[in-house]
Amino acid sequence: MVRKKGLKEYLADSLLVGDGAMATYLFQQGISIGQCNEELVLSNPAFIAHVHQAYYEAGARLIETNTYGANRERLARYGLESKVIRINREAVKIARNSVGEDAYVVGSIGSICAGRVAAFDEEEYRDMYEEQATALLHAGVDGIILETFLDLKELLIAVKAIRPLTDLPLIAQLSMIEVGRTRDAFTLSDALQQLADHGVDGVGINCRLGPMEILRSLEKTVIPEHLIISAFPNAGRLGIDDGEMTYKSDPEYFGETAPLLVEQGVRLIGGCCGTTPEHIRQIAQALDGKKPVPRKNPEPKLIEVVIPEVAEVKLKKNTIVDRVKKERTIICELDPPKDLDIHRFLLGAHRLSQAGVDMITMADNSLATARMSNLALGAILKSQLGIEPLVHVACRDRNLLGQQSHLMGLHALGIDQILVITGDPTRMGDLPGASSIYDVTSFELIRMVKRLNDGISFSGKPLKQKAHFVVGTAFNPHVQKIEAAVARLKKKVEAGADFVMTQPIYDEQGILELYEATKDIGIPVFVGIMPLTGYRNAVFLHNEVPGIKIPKSVLERMEAQKDKEAGRKEGVQIAKELLDVAMEKFNGIYLITPFSYWQMTEELTQYIREKDRKCLALEA
Structure with a gap:
């Protein structure tokens, strides 16, 4: 089926399955940890095309470009800071040519801070986000997705830099360490309202949390009306098994939890770290034939906790x-x-x-x-x-x-x-x-x-x-x-x-x-x-x-x-x-x-x- 609607129009009355992890899936396919994944669009474009095709064949109809870290600061670690424009442009071209015409291609822009202590020059970050977004937009993406931002402050810098550049959909996704709250101490409700005030078309949660914790977060959050809601959970928590980093959640679990996310008003569902084409296949099968569910925000609750004084007790020595x-x-x-x-x-x-x-x-x-x-x-x-x-x-x-x-x-x-x-x-x-x-x-x-x-x-x-x-x-x-x-x-x-x-x-x-x-x-x-x-x-x-x-x-x-x-x-x-x-x-x-x-x-x-x-x- 050839799509005729723009991305925002399509999501107004339809569900859409996103793709899954890029970095962790590349590692599973033999790409060494520490290599610049974004540079592969230049040195091994067929490999990246294969990943996009695998997700498309699994049922994904929103494909993210392999540009999560394709900004000047991150690429400078590999001596590639002069190739920001080229890498982003080629990534869009590969994604577009790898999938059918019924798929949307969105430009992926990740946090520059990327989990480090949030101390940075706001103007410098704004320039880097504008540079990357401009390259993606000129290459012909259907929208921009900002992902894996722990701090609302940094995400707002990116939104302010990109929103004036385009009328295409802009989806802003936060990552949380603690359910319902950003790292810089904003409640998710407050954070999403501020993002809405700055003109984003969609908001969501990706990475770090698995499906159930994202579900818990959404259940407790007030989300502004008329926003697209997205969810890209990890395949459970990261663990170590015999020295190897692993993710626990199996594909069937993603199929079981996807409808629960839809009930919370989520319209765009994919996967993040640890997910594979099979996880996406299970989501696609679970959502086949289903329609979006209108978002119902929770009623605010006031809880008063009264804690009595702690009494002293005698010392007990236990060996x-x-x-x-x-x-x-x-x-x-x-x-x-x-x-x-x-x-x-x-x-x-x-x-x-x-x-x-x-x-x-x-x-x-x-x-x-x-x-x-x-x-x-x-x-x-x-x-x-x-x-x-x-x-x-x-x-x-x-x-x-x-x-x-x-x-x-x-x-x-x-x-x-x-x-x-x-x-x-x-x-x-x-x-x-x-x-x-x-x-x-x-x-x-x-x-x-x-x-x-x-x-x-x-x-x-x-x-x-x-x-x-x-x-x-x-x-x-x-x-x-x-x-x-x-x-x-x-x-x-x-x-x-x-x-x-x-x-x-x-x-x-x-x-x-x-x-x-x-x-x-x-x-x-x-x-x-x-x-x-x-x-x-x-x-x-x-x-x-x-x-x-x-x-x-x-x-x-x-x-x-x-x-x-x-x-x-x-x-x-x-x-x-x-x-x-x-x-x-x-x-x-x-x-x-x-x-x-x-x-x-x-x-x-x-x-x-x-x-x-x-x-x-x-x-x-």
Whole structure:
């Protein structure tokens, strides 16, 4: 079918399927990381044409040019700053010649800042956006799509530079680290209104978030009327599997979630990092024959939170390995806050301690998102509330110098129980321009911590005192061959790991298999249990978060719940059923608090303690 309408006219009454990832798909096809992908339109145009054709044949009818980073600043890194015009022009030509006449070709313009700290010369950025957009427009695109902007401030610079150049559709897409808010602290509702005020034709969300998190963002956002709404989700969260960066969401999941995005008024749906032609094929099949749905904005809600004062409790000293060998031991994870207010965190920690939690464990900037220092919070819990902390120590954020200094500080504070982890790569967090250090692996860091226990520094120099660290390690039971994973775990035990904490498990058989696989490793295992907060949460964890699998039966139970309160109750009930099995096999229980809803893990802690009391009474 030959199209007759312009892009904006077409989207006024029709759905449109966009294409998928370019960079990650190129890497999958053998292009090396670190190469300038945009330059391939000059050196290997057939390769880029093949990618466009693959997406077109999968059902995409909006094709983005391979020009995401084809601006003067980004190309200068490769000595190509003089080829801005040529690269953008050739990219449009290749895209246009690679697909049928029924496809729209839009010029892709990405953030120049690209996740780095947002400090830049506004006039310089404006000139670079105008230069790139002018080249794309003169080459004959059907519109411009601005994508992967973390900061509204930078996106507005691009809009102000490009809007006066053309009447063609201009679609502005934000990327978010935190659902519903830009990196520069604007709510999504506020950001989209400002974009509308500056004359964009469409707004949307792309990259970083998967389908379910984009859906959650749209449900909470007020979007100005008459704007085209787009969504280009990632294939779930970025993870690391045997040293390789991977994305979890399979193509079928994109087919299942695309209609949900349509219900939020989305008219243009494609894919971003980790997606492939097969993901786009599933979207196209799911939307075949469907019509757009008018956007219905949510009603604004005012929520008042009243937090009571935190009372003091007596100091409880727990040595985790000794304790778990004798009696039930509960570790509960409570994430440090993302801002400077710690009142609610301290309240939750206090309530969990009162309920019977033995230790509060705190992640080290989980998901590579900046949170308050777990060292500082651990010191406060220990000295002010009498709660024993267990802090995570990631390989990602500190070089060996900083890592030893950090551990020496923990020792000075009397915080001697830690969990050594690799840490999620910074590119998936709220400061993707930050460096991921990874001077050592988790295996090596465990060994080095144990050297401190022998009174030897990382450099091999003797120390006047010996440390007393008890070191934990993480374990993911959700693998195809658990035997291979256990073999790797045993190597961590050989390196000096004293205990194990697992990813959350959601099926009873999985708990039994974990027990059989790990019963002979020689160190205690704390089995991970994290209550689900609702069906959306369950679907998101299953499809988008690396290392977590949820059985179909559990997904069906969560889907049957009609509201949020019922969903949380069912999530707690499922967790209790899992605990019934886990408590028969494991003395160590690791409760993971979802979204800081400590009331849920408080109830589960009370359930564990009450069940143990009943068992002791029966034995007596």
